[in-house]
Amino acid sequence: MTQYDITIDGQKVSFTEGQTIMDAALAAGIYIPHLCHHPEFAPHGSCRVCTVTVNGRNTTACNTRAMPDQVVLNNTKELEATRRAIVQMLFVEGNHLCPGCEKTGNCQLQAIGYYVGMLTPHYTHFYPIRAVDASHPDVAIDFNRCILCELCVRASRDADHKNVFALSGRGLKTHLIVNSPTGKLADTNFAVTDKAAQVCPVGAILHKRQAFVIPIGERLYDRQPINLVGDLAQSNPQGATTHG
Amino acid sequence: MAKKLRVATASLAGCFGCHMAFLDIDEQLLELLKYIEFDRTPLTDIKHCGPCDIGILEGGLCNAENVHVLQEFRDNCKILIALGACSLNGGVPAMRNNFTLQECLEESYLNAIGAENPHIPDDPEIPLLLNKVHPIYEVVKIDYFLPGCPPSGDAIWAFLSDLLAGKTEIKLPHQLLHYD
Numbered sequence: 438m439t440q441y442d443i444t445i446d447g448q449k450v451s452f453t454e455g456q457t458i459m460d461a462a463l464a465a466g467i468y469i470p471h472l473c474h475h476p477e478f479a480p481h482g483s484c485r486v487c488t489v490t491v492n493g494r495n496t497t498a499c500n501t502r503a504m505p506d507q508v509v510l511n512n513t514k515e516l517e518a519t520r521r522a523i524v525q526m527l528f529v530e531g532n533h534l535c536p537g538c539e540k541t542g543n544c545q546l547q548a549i550g551y552y553v554g555m556l557t558p559h560y561t562h563f564y565p566i567r568a569v570d571a572s573h574p575d576v577a578i579d580f581n582r583c584i585l586c587e588l589c590v591r592a593s594r595d596a597d598h599k600n601v602f603a604l605s606g607r608g609l610k611t612h613l614i615v616n617s618p619t620g621k622l623a624d625t626n627f628a629v630t631d632k633a634a635q636v637c638p639v640g641a642i643l644h645k646r647q648a649f650v651i652p653i654g655e656r657l658y659d660r661q662p663i664n665l666v667g668d669l670a671q672s673n674p675q676g677a678t679t680h681g
Numbered sequence: 682m683a684k685k686l687r688v689a690t691a692s693l694a695g696c697f698g699c700h701m702a703f704l705d706i707d708e709q710l711l712e713l714l715k716y717i718e719f720d721r722t723p724l725t726d727i728k729h730c731g732p733c734d735i736g737i738l739e740g741g742l743c744n745a746e747n748v749h750v751l752q753e754f755r756d757n758c759k760i761l762i763a764l765g766a767c768s769l770n771g772g773v774p775a776m777r778n779n780f781t782l783q784e785c786l787e788e789s790y791l792n793a794i795g796a797e798n799p800h801i802p803d804d805p806e807i808p809l810l811l812n813k814v815h816p817i818y819e820v821v822k823i824d825y826f827l828p829g830c831p832p833s834g835d836a837i838w839a840f841l842s843d844l845l846a847g848k849t850e851i852k853l854p855h856q857l858l859h860y861d
Binding site: 528529532533534535536537538541542547550551554556557558559561562564566567581653659660661662 | 763766769770771772773775776778779780813815816818819823826827828830852855856858859860861
């Protein structure tokens with residue numbers, strides 16, 4: 438297959454036709470921060486954290502096709518500030534209280550907050566009121582922490598072929614819904630072994646009875662930053678059960 | 682020797698954990714005391730703060746008194762530092778934001794298991810609760826933020842020594858930056 442080149446921060450990176458900038462960067466071992474991207478699923482482009490500058494214009498790396506001779510900027514002060522603002526908005530839109538969350542230390546939102554140097558959420562908090570769904574025997578969903586990345590939607594639809602999840606509503610009212618007559622997870626055929634149960638980058642889909650299998654302080658991002666240790670899914674492709 | 686910097690601290694809707702973490706800088710406290718002296722703080726028991734160089738606040742805002750203390754600090758401190766998770770996003774106290782204030786009071790004082798003579802406290806000396814818990818930067822300008830629940834003694838010392846050295850942009854390494 439023909440190889441072409443782009444540059445990312447001045448470094449030559451080759452790609453084959455059809456690859457996105459994110460694909461090319463991941464293959465070359467270049468870290469572009471991302472939340473809604475997962476290499477096994479079609480890109481979604483919703484979290485905006487992978488914003489890069491391509492030939493002078495900002496765009497998302499996960500769903501922009503790599504084209505010959507593109508000049509891509511990834512590690513710049515301006516992009517770090519943009520990404521920080523995006524992460525801050527994600528934090529204030531939900532209820533992301535790390536000290537009270539069992540996913541802390543294994544949360545990609547938190548890890549990317551560290552990576553972009555977020556010290557404060559900065560914006561005014563929404564403090565939305567969202568109910569928790571603990572109806573399922575093995576999995577709980579805390580909607581307070583959902584960032585609408587659609588990874589569970591994509592995994593359930595494309596890998597599990599169950600269509601358990603979907604996003605409903607528009608704009609600020611967009612929210613995750615469960616495909617059952619009651620809207621409860623217990624009334625679906627969802628199983629803890631489903632791919633959709635392994636892909637949540639935050640603390641929204643939680644495996645019950647696994648919360649503190651790994652103590653706080655010894656978790657994936659407690660000691661090393663996400664650009665060095667990668668995504669949760671990569672570190673534990675068998676499933677997230679050991680990640681609380 | 683140059684005049685010592687005057688430092689005030691207070692815990693708003695916090696648990697004093699950040700103050701404990703501050704004491705966790707251990708023997709560095711002696712080094713620190715070469716450069717600073719304390720104004721209002723739980724350590725001196727001074728009740729109101731005078732003009733200060735640095736104010737350090739832990740905790741968010743859950744009642745009217747918290748807001749008054751915050752205003753007093755902003756009025757008197759040249760540099761105001763938000764210390765710890767609660768000051769940044771309300772923290773654990775903000776978990777009550779998922780309920781109405783009425784529900785919280787009824788659950789605590791009327792329906793609580795073993796409640797005797799159940800009634801919601803109404804003594805006029807008790808500060809009125811806010812409807813929601815808020816971080817302090819939503820009310821006044823904050824100059825520096827140090828996340829963590831609590832931030833480690835090492836993080837606090839790294840931050841304070843940089844600040845005392847006159848650095849204006851303080852960046853913590855990954856090991857010292859935690860939200861939990």
